[in-house]
Amino acid sequence: MSKLTLIGGITAAGQKLNITISGNKISELTIDTPVAGNEILDITGSLIIPGLVDLHTHLREPGKEDAENVESGSRAAVKGGYTAISAMPNTDPVADTAGVVEQVFSLGKAAGLCDVFPIGAVTQGQRGGQLAEILAMAQSAAKVRMFSDDGHCVFDPLVMRRALEYVKMFDGVIAQHAQDPRLTIDAQMNEGEISAKLGLKGWPAVAEEAIIARDILLTDHVQSRLHICHVTTAGGVELIRWAKSRGINVTAEVTPHHLLLTDDLAESYDPIYKVNPPLRNVRDVEALREGLADGTIDIVATDHAPHPTESKECEWQAASFGMIGLETALSVVVKTMISSKLMNWNDLVDRMAIAPARIGGYAEQGKEFALGNFANITVVNPNKTWIVNKDASMSKSRNTPFHGLELPGVITDVFFNGARVLQDEKVIGKI
Amino acid sequence: MTNVMNGADISRALRRIAHEIIERNRGSENLVILGIPTRGAFLSARVADLIAEIEEKPIRRGTLDITMFRDDLRMRAPKALLPTEIPLGGIEGTDLIIVDDVFFSGRTIRAALDALGEMGRPKTVQLAVLVDRGHRELPIRADFVGKNIPTSRDEIVKVHLTEIDGSDEVLIEGQR
Amino acid sequence: MNRHLLSINDLTYEDAVLILDTAAELAKISDAPVKKLPTLRGRTVVNLFFEDSTRTRISFEAAAKRLSADVINFSAKGSSLSKGESLKDTALTLQAMGADAVIIRHGASGAPARLADQQWMTGSVINAGDGTHEHPTQALLDAFTIRKHLRPGQKDLSGLKVAIVGDVLHSRVARSNVLLLHKLGAIVTLVAPPTLLPVGVESWPVEIAFGLDLVVAKSDVVMMLRIQRERMADLFFPSEREYSRQFGLNGDRLKMMQPTALVMHPGPMNRGLEISADSADSLQSVIVEQVANGVSVRMAVLYLLLGGSPLSAENSKVLSDKVVI
Numbered sequence: 056m057s058k059l060t061l062i063g064g065i066t067a068a069g070q071k072l073n074i075t076i077s078g079n080k081i082s083e084l085t086i087d088t089p090v091a092g093n094e095i096l097d098i099t100g101s102l103i104i105p106g107l108v109d110l111h112t113h114l115r116e117p118g119k120e121d122a123e124n125v126e127s128g129s130r131a132a133v134k135g136g137y138t139a140i141s142a143m144p145n146t147d148p149v150a151d152t153a154g155v156v157e158q159v160f161s162l163g164k165a166a167g168l169c170d171v172f173p174i175g176a177v178t179q180g181q182r183g184g185q186l187a188e189i190l191a192m193a194q195s196a197a198k199v200r201m202f203s204d205d206g207h208c209v210f211d212p213l214v215m216r217r218a219l220e221y222v223k224m225f226d227g228v229i230a231q232h233a234q235d236p237r238l239t240i241d242a243q244m245n246e247g248e249i250s251a252k253l254g255l256k257g258w259p260a261v262a263e264e265a266i267i268a269r270d271i272l273l274t275d276h277v278q279s280r281l282h283i284c285h286v287t288t289a290g291g292v293e294l295i296r297w298a299k300s301r302g303i304n305v306t307a308e309v310t311p312h313h314l315l316l317t318d319d320l321a322e323s324y325d326p327i328y329k330v331n332p333p334l335r336n337v338r339d340v341e342a343l344r345e346g347l348a349d350g351t352i353d354i355v356a357t358d359h360a361p362h363p364t365e366s367k368e369c370e371w372q373a374a375s376f377g378m379i380g381l382e383t384a385l386s387v388v389v390k391t392m393i394s395s396k397l398m399n400w401n402d403l404v405d406r407m408a409i410a411p412a413r414i415g416g417y418a419e420q421g422k423e424f425a426l427g428n429f430a431n432i433t434v435v436n437p438n439k440t441w442i443v444n445k446d447a448s449m450s451k452s453r454n455t456p457f458h459g460l461e462l463p464g465v466i467t468d469v470f471f472n473g474a475r476v477l478q479d480e481k482v483i484g485k486i
Numbered sequence: 487m488t489n490v491m492n493g494a495d496i497s498r499a500l501r502r503i504a505h506e507i508i509e510r511n512r513g514s515e516n517l518v519i520l521g522i523p524t525r526g527a528f529l530s531a532r533v534a535d536l537i538a539e540i541e542e543k544p545i546r547r548g549t550l551d552i553t554m555f556r557d558d559l560r561m562r563a564p565k566a567l568l569p570t571e572i573p574l575g576g577i578e579g580t581d582l583i584i585v586d587d588v589f590f591s592g593r594t595i596r597a598a599l600d601a602l603g604e605m606g607r608p609k610t611v612q613l614a615v616l617v618d619r620g621h622r623e624l625p626i627r628a629d630f631v632g633k634n635i636p637t638s639r640d641e642i643v644k645v646h647l648t649e650i651d652g653s654d655e656v657l658i659e660g661q662r
Numbered sequence: 663m664n665r666h667l668l669s670i671n672d673l674t675y676e677d678a679v680l681i682l683d684t685a686a687e688l689a690k691i692s693d694a695p696v697k698k699l700p701t702l703r704g705r706t707v708v709n710l711f712f713e714d715s716t717r718t719r720i721s722f723e724a725a726a727k728r729l730s731a732d733v734i735n736f737s738a739k740g741s742s743l744s745k746g747e748s749l750k751d752t753a754l755t756l757q758a759m760g761a762d763a764v765i766i767r768h769g770a771s772g773a774p775a776r777l778a779d780q781q782w783m784t785g786s787v788i789n790a791g792d793g794t795h796e797h798p799t800q801a802l803l804d805a806f807t808i809r810k811h812l813r814p815g816q817k818d819l820s821g822l823k824v825a826i827v828g829d830v831l832h833s834r835v836a837r838s839n840v841l842l843l844h845k846l847g848a849i850v851t852l853v854a855p856p857t858l859l860p861v862g863v864e865s866w867p868v869e870i871a872f873g874l875d876l877v878v879a880k881s882d883v884v885m886m887l888r889i890q891r892e893r894m895a896d897l898f899f900p901s902e903r904e905y906s907r908q909f910g911l912n913g914d915r916l917k918m919m920q921p922t923a924l925v926m927h928p929g930p931m932n933r934g935l936e937i938s939a940d941s942a943d944s945l946q947s948v949i950v951e952q953v954a955n956g957v958s959v960r961m962a963v964l965y966l967l968l969g970g971s972p973l974s975a976e977n978s979k980v981l982s983d984k985v986v987i
Contacts, residue, residue, distance in 0.1 A: 251862030254771040254795030254837060259861070323779065324772030368750055368780075370770035372793070551687070554699040554729075554965070564663075564969030566680055567687035600700060 058082065058092075059475075063099030064434065066424070067400035072103065076430040079473035084424060098434050098468070104404050106138025106169070106431035106469060107385065108411040108421045110201065110230070110308060111284060111356035113377070114140075114171070116162060117155070118147025123361035123451050125162035125171055128381070130449035130484070131359070132169050133476045135381040136433040136466040139170035139412065139420040140359075144181065145206040151176035151187035153195035160197035168476050168484070172417060175199040177218045177229060181207050186218060193225045200416040203230035205284055206331070208266055210236055215270060219279035228306075228414065230282040231270050233291070234332065238262035243372060245318040245333045253321060255371065258333045260288040267291050271298040271305055282414060283307040285358050287332045289342035296351045306414050308356035309343050311387035312378055316340075316456060326367050326374030327456050330360075347406060348397040354411045357384045361452030379450045383443055385435065386462035394463060400437075419472075434468040441465050449482060490635055493654035496616065499632030500529065503614050504536035506630050511581050514541045516609070518580040520550040522598060523568035528649045529616055530585035546573040550584070555597035572605065582608035587645040589615035589631070592624035617656055619643050663966055666778045666787045669796045670841035677966075678845055679817050682806050684962035689955070701965055702731035705762040709735045710752065711790075712768040717929060717953065718790050718800075722765045725960035731968075734759065749773060753782035761785045763968055771795035771834075786967045794832045800928055801838035803959040805846055807952050808883055811924055820847035825877045827853040827909055828887030828936055829898075831860050835928045836887055840866055851877050853909065857898045873908050879918045885926040886911050889936045902935055912938040916946070924948050 060075040060083070075083035075093060109132065115123040125142070132140045142159050144150030150159060156173040163171020175192035179185045181204040192199040202222060209215045209231060218229050239262045244250050246257025267283055271294060274281040286292060286307050298305045312330065317337055320328040328334060346352040360377025367374050380387075388407065392398040398406070412421025419429045445458040469477035476483055491499070511517055514537050521530025527549045534547040551568040584598050595613060602611060614630035619637040633656075637643060641660035648654050663680075664672040673681070691699070707726040709719050719735065726733045738752055756764055763786040766774045771793030778787040791797040805819065813819055824843050830836045830852050843850050844867040851869040852859060859870065871877050878884060889905065899905045906912075911925065916938075919925075925937075925947040933939050942949060 246861045248862040248865045251860035251865070252837070254793055254834060256794075257861055324775040325779070365748065369748055370768070370773045370776055372770040554688075554691075554701040556701075559701060559969045562969075564966045567684050569687065570691060604698065 060093040064103035067404045102435045105408040108139040112140040126166040129166040129168035131381040138431040144176040153191040156197040208234040228280040233266035235262040264290040292346035306353040314391040331376035386464045389464040430473040432470040439465040491656035519583045521585045526586035552597040578606040589618040592626040685958040689958040702729040707731040708761040721956040757783035796838040797834040801842040803956045818846040822848040824883040825881040
């Protein structure tokens with residue numbers, strides 16, 4: 056078996072570490088130069104971190120393969136330093152049966168660039184009525200543990216209660232897209248000064264916070280596990296902080312774009328900034344950063360949402376919600392959280408790899424480097440910067456709001472289960 | 487900068503023009519006198535006052551802004567419009583005198599003729615100018631001229647009038 | 663002046679005054695026998711209307727024609743919002759036609775901004791009403807009408823008290839008027855139930871009143887906004903009667919107004935709902951005059967935006983050997 060040793064890398068904790076990979080696992084960890092005979096990859100000066108794990112990815116397959124498919128989404132993930140992503144179920148057909156989740160799971164295996172874990176729908180067709188066959192999905196080859204109607208809120212409190220109760224059978228988790236639909240009919244952007252000026256229909260913070268508050272109380276009542284998708288408001292962070300202080304089993308995620316962008320970008324009326332939930336104001340962004348730093352918000356999730364060009368090259372109201380984000384996530388977090396000294400690299404590894412794997416139940420992902428673990432490793436040059444170019448994206452879609460922006464942190468290499476899937480910034484596909 | 491007419495020269499020229507207009511038109515009965523803003527309008531008012539004084543009766547007068555009739559709008563930033571005041575009774579069948587300060591390419595006068603064409607049909611249209619500096623680009627001539635001043639194209643002729651410039655004089659700027 | 667007129671924010675104070683002054687001169691010319699000016703001869707102005715608005719379209723058409731522009735009416739009902747031709751394709755078509763100016767009315771806020779910002783076409787874009795955003799030429803003609811009556815011979819509207827009454831939330835007329843009236847020195851009070859005021863209105867340079875009785879006697883101008891009956895179904899107010907009682911301009915409130923004060927309405931009116939027939943037809947009403955002034959104001963806007971602007975690159979290629987300047 057050939058052995059490859061990465062030498063000169065530095066861990067998130069700042070320690071020198073040489074990692075030897077044999078087959079798909081880590082076979083040796085040394086501080087000194089390893090024995091001769093191994094193939095050597097000199098990455099002196101670069102950071103070595105566990106492969107990143109995303110709990111919120113839209114891969115559009117089946118049904119919308121013009122925007123993305125599992126293979127292209129996997130490529131974007133690898134380019135962004137991820138070794139595991141989680142496919143949201145709002146496909147066509149909806150991933151609400153064992154059949155569809157197994158299909159997505161096997162497409163991920165076939166692409167072979169990273170783990171693709173399907174997330175199952177909570178309700179049939181994501182319509183918010185009847186529960187989907189959650190247990191069947193959990194027991195399928197895909198072993199689904201996380202369920203979400205993402206894109207739609209599980210609005211009916213009784214349905215939400217039942218779903219939370221039901222997933223207790225296998226320590227599952229309901230990932231809620233918190234959006235009161237009655238308060239957000241035709242809503243276009245954050246409700247406030249900017250929406251008033253632009254004449255775009257407002258999306259009040261309370262529409263998100265009211266659902267978060269309700270679901271926290273439901274989770275406490277039925278003693279289950281809740282995950283809040285893409286928190287965007289200061290009030291939401293406050294509610295989650297309160298829930299955690301009460302010992303309620305709730306986790307939460309924030310997207311990179313909500314850590315960096317604010318609603319005044321809508322003044323251009325360019326729908327590249329149209330996203331669900333919407334960009335909020337500066338106070339919210341500060342609260343989100345603070346919440347991520349102090350652990351109130353557990354993880355960063357991309358909500359990578361590819362859309363074809365024509366869905367964004369139109370009037371704001373006619374445009375689709377969403378932004379791609381797999382390839383820019385790490386750099387945006389470095390910019391917003393590390394460059395600003397709110398977090399260190401250890402925190403980043405926790406929020407982007409370890410905690411997401413724990414919440415999602417991905418046993419082989421998000422692990423500290425240890426002998427015998429699967430070799431899921433991302434190599435980052437933290438001192439280099441790069442300029443986002445939407446046309447160079449690995450995604451099939453181009454809807455990044457960061458085009459032209461200079462960001463810190465260049466991901467040079469990624470190892471997925473021992474295979475070098477990113478080499479010198481280039482994605483190496485399976486032959 | 488060369489001074490080519492002083493206050494007295496201007497007054498004499500305008501008085502002569504007033505007399506010539508009356509003579510040519512056999513009195514002031516059928517006259518309407520329109521000045522082109524800004525300075526043409528002041529000159530026109532002075533000439534009208536002189537004619538009224540000589541003839542001892544009021545004369546119909548007004549102003550005609552030609553901004554919207556210019557043919558070079560693409561080349562210059564849009565200007566604020568200046569007042570157009572047509573005397574009661576209009577211009578139909580009148581002997582109409584257009585007054586301007588400097589007569590150069592002829593394009594202003596062409597625009598003025600276009601503007602008049604939209605308003606009615608005078609019996610005759612005549613042109614009075616304080617200075618004719620030559621370099622016509624259109625087949626248009628003046629009927630009454632205060633002073634002919636040969637110039638080169640690069641020179642700038644400036645008419646100053648007491649009403650807005652504080653003094654009466656005509657100056658030439660540029661290489662002589 | 664900006665190449666486009668998308669929002670009142672595109673205008674400086676001086677720009678706004680220049681438009682009103684120019685409109686005043688053009689109104690004088692229009693009163694004289696002159697009906698047509700050659701100013702925009704050879705220019706193409708496109709009326710691109712994604713929503714029906716006969717009065718606004720006709721007003722712009724008359725303005726463009728009086729300036730001798732070639733006018734193309736492009737009724738594009740059924741935009742990409744309803745899966746027809748996309749805004750982009752429409753813009754590319756207009757560019758191919760050599761449009762020097764596009765006057766756009768659209769149901770989506772910001773559609774004119776999209777047309778102007780993207781590199782789809784080179785002409786000027788004039789917003790003739792976009793969604794619930796702005797309707798700048800309506801505000802300009804309102805300011806023109808107010809100035810003519812209440813500040814004749816002056817530049818702006820300093821110190822005038824203007825009440826804007828009704829559905830501010832959904833009104834593009836209100837947004838443009840708030841910005842322009844404030845710019846011109848007027849003091850604006852919005853009169854509406856809180857349901858019909860946008861969240862964020864606190865940042866606007868206005869006062870707020872929750873009943874017409876509170877302001878009608880001290881206002882120099884009472885500007886009524888159209889209230890759509892559908893709003894009732896969306897819970898913005900309980901009944902027409904209740905709305906009308908608190909916010910409608912009726913005969914009693916008309917009597918409370920100062921004798922010199924003006925009644926305005928951008929039209930079309932719901933007589934009996936936001937405005938009673940006797941108020942609409944009263945001597946203080948300048949509603950009909952607003953329509954007439956619209957043409958002069960729009961002529962001024964077209965002249966000031968298009969005068970001095972070179973032909974679009976596409977155009978000049980085609981026309982360069984024909985046009986002698």
